Amino acid sequence: TTMGYSFEECSATAEWLLSQTKIRPLVGIVCGSGLGGLAEMLKDQTAFKYSDIPNFPQSTVHGHAGRLVFGMLKGKACVCMQGRFHLYEGYPIQKVTMPMRIFKLLGVETVILTNAAGGLNQDYKVGDVMIIKDHINMPGFAGNNPLAGPNDERFGVRFPSMSDAYDRELLQLAQCVGAELGFGDFLREGVYCVLGGPSFETIAECRMMNRLGADAVGMSTVHEVIVARHCGMRVFALSLITNQAVMDYDSQEKANHEEVLETGQLRAEQLEKLVTNMVTHIEHNNNDA
């Protein structure tokens, strides 16, 4: 289809990658703003600059390196996106989510997505880690959905369910691993609301989202989750809360990207421990997806 990336185009990219590395990843990891260091966890790395991968989009955001890193994490073969794509870069939504279809065609069965997000829940503090238990897809309300347009059954069904988008077992696993690591006092679980960006949200928008049940707000992840679930991969996602969204009109606070990247450094090491320990528990899932 002219819309985004056809099954054939995605297959060609995946075949190219599979011809360049012996690693056959079971787990895919997407690194959010300032969290690119997660890719350095991988041992025996084979890395490709996005610009060297046929048909792959290019990263344009500070804090997003633009490399696809294959490697081993505690003996598990993984592939990690160091830098992801966003609607606000001007990419069509199918381009933003194409890497999920590449992951699928590489043989990935479980995707772990990370992002930086603003805290809407008033109990949240900067530096908290929110395990995403569900999402609100604002761009989707307006029809900007990565699955819009002709459906290719080779990826998945026309009308996929999303009530089971965030894998319950992986949610529980994250809570257990987090507790074992002593992360209990900054580990949360909540609803992530995506906006298109690049402008940060207004105060009225923050109050609305909070009233609607959103605990954190960001500009990514949901589109990838929808495509990953469409083609049958299990999904786990978390948000690093990099600032408190501004909720009242007499506040002097202003969201800014620098603060987002700084907080990434603060928590990066603990996030790496959480993700690494989770990966050790992720098994090859035999049930056909």
Ligand SMILES: Nc1nc2ncn(CCNC(CO)CO)c2c(=O)[nH]1
């Ligand atoms: N209030 C607020 N705080 C945030 N921290 C990170 N993000 C996610 C967006 N990240 C962008 C800009 O930093 C880069 O992808 C947000 C957001 O959308 N809103």
